[in-house]
Amino acid sequence: MSATQALARFCASLEGTTLPERVRLKVRDLLLDHLAVALGGAYLPSSEAAHQLLALMGVLQPAGTGPHISGNRATLLGRGERAEASWAALFNGIAAHGLEMDDVENRSSLHPGVAVFPAALALAEELAAPIEDFYAAIVAGYELTLRLGAALNPASAYARGFHPTALCATFGATAASARLLGLAAEQTAQALGIAGSMAAGSLAYLENGAWTKRLHPGWSAHAGIIAARLAASGFRGPEEIFCGRYGFLHAYSDASQAGELQPPTGPEDFAILRVSLKPYACCxxxxxxxxxxxxxxxxxxxxxxxxxxxxxxxxxxxxxxxxxxxxxxxxxxxxxxxxxxxxxxxxxxxxxxxxxxxxxxxxxxxxxxxxxxxxxxxxxxxxxxxxxxxxxxxxxxxxxxxxxxxxxxxxRYPLGDPENPLSGEQLAARFHELAAATIKEASRREALIAHIRQLDRLAHFAWSNLL
Structure with missing residues (x-):
């Protein structure tokens, strides 16, 4: 079984009900962290530009209107308007990366949540997905992103001028989307193959304060939903996208480590448990x-x-x-x-x-x-x-x-690493600081924190259930 097939099978078979409680708790903490940065970045100038694009394209609807596929359209976080999931994910990913405070993982040197969550939140809302499928989708997306990032070898990708988040998180967003759509292992592998032609991201944003770094996770989230839906419709991609002759690792790294492309081997081997949260508003x-x-x-x-x-x-x-x-x-x-x-x-x-x-x-x-x-x-x-x-x-x-x-x-371990974590109180304080940009009332922010911490009580995912 190839690396792509093994990871696709893992993602397709993942069940939220069987995840270790430690992993489920991590998902809730990361969701709270993600909502903080997404709400905090919703009105940055770069987010305003993305919002203007969606308005010009005519894809926005006022809050609470318009069915799409089997459920509602997805919410633009902090804005209230709705759009088809892939476009909502584009906006939310751009907004969430604007503050430079979203989660990060050391071995892969990338930001997984800022692409995985926008794709999963938008698609789960649109499909009114069972909450257990949402859990499974997030873990699938994180595991794929982080293991691929470690295999890529971040130092090599940086040396070649590539942004690992933009490259790897496209596959993570695809894995999360495929899980929410209920794709079988073979279809998931096809979706990952399709995503391989969408993964890109240049470090040229470092030259003049460009906003393209903020685009990277938004585009990854958007592409992930598109790739999964194409696979669901029968569109075919290369079967071995990661380690093939012209595969991802060959294309983007001079020192890849394909051995990192292994699914978790036990309850303590989930890569999502290694994710750090950022206390400071910088790289x-x-x-x-x-x-x-x-x-x-x-x-x-x-x-x-x-x-x-x-x-x-x-x-x-x-x-x-x-x-x-x-x-x-x-x-x-x-x-x-x-x-x-x-x-x-x-x-x-x-x-x-x-x-x-x-x-x-x-x-x-x-x-x-x-x-x-x-x-x-x-x-x-x-x-x-x-x-x-x-x-x-x-x-x-x-x-x-x-x-x-x-x-x-x-x-040895910067603040926010799993070995030096932010406390629950620090997480809540960080949420209030960032989310206050769009949720002015402290009582509403408190209620949202409580809803996230009690996520298991929801039967189906809907943004309206969290407010």
Missing amino acids: RYMHGPLDCLLAIRRQHAPDPRHIRRVRCGVLSAGRGLVADPIETKRQPSNVVDAQFSMPFGAAVALVTGQAGLSVFNETWLWHPEIRDLMQRVDCESDPELDRHYPAEWRATASVEMDDGQVFQASV
Whole structure:
């Protein structure tokens, strides 16, 4: 049995009722996290542009109107309007990635939820799917995405200029969609084969603050639904899309590891359990050094005016994203640039003691104290840090003062990793912070949190059941 066939069989046979409770709990936490970032990003300028596109195409309907296929159309989160599932998924994926705070996983170095959830939420709502099928779809999508990402070898994909989320999450969204549509294993394999011609994503977004990174998961979610529906209609794709002569791994990696393409072997082997949540509004490769610098600030309170040099120990795999070229990273010209600038992150953390949405904005971007301190931030690579990558994203940082004092810190597991998780209270606080952009009343946000935590009480998935 080929890798594609084995994973397709796993996804098609997955049952929500047999999932370990630890996995089901993880799905609920990740759903709460995803809704936070999707609601928080619904009115960003990039989301406004996507919304305008859907309006011009005439695919939007007011809330609560219009049947489609066997159920309602799907909801644009934070907006209330509805659209056919693939178009709703496009918008929701773009919105959810705009804050740069969606979930991430170390070994694959990608964001699984931001494509899997938009596809599954939209299709489950449209089909009024049983809640157990929703659970199964999410797990199928995460497992496919994360195992494919590990097999791709993220460092190799980055070196070739590809964004692993855009590449791998297209297949994850397809797997989730295929499970909700009830496709058999052979049809699921066909859907994955079709998705192989839709998976793409360039790192060129790093050049000038482009919004295309936000498009990547939205397009993956959209493509996943289309690929699954094409397969359901009898459209055929290549049978071995992952490891074939012209397959995915050959096309996008110089150092792939096909052995990673194995379904879970037991209740503790689900890759979804390894997913991290992001406390800071920036690239995950910045989080470890930020943890260190925030710890230094809490313990020593260094005066930014008397800091001679800040050194951040970053992983080599992430240097091109957050540290190189250092002259450019010290001069971010927009918020997107700042989200991928270790010098900005370091400076704003040391000055404000924060690294969330409240400081990754235009006000702090142009603050004179931040602009000045950025020029004194260096980024260094360390073979000892790289030796543990990608299983562990270790980091170091030091702050040297004018009087010669040097404050140092290191971290093995950045905040949000499964080994250093956010608490339930922190998750709820994060949800309130982000979702307040579109759900103004705290009581409604509290009710939504309660509904997500009691997801098992629903017989069928519907967004209206959560409000």
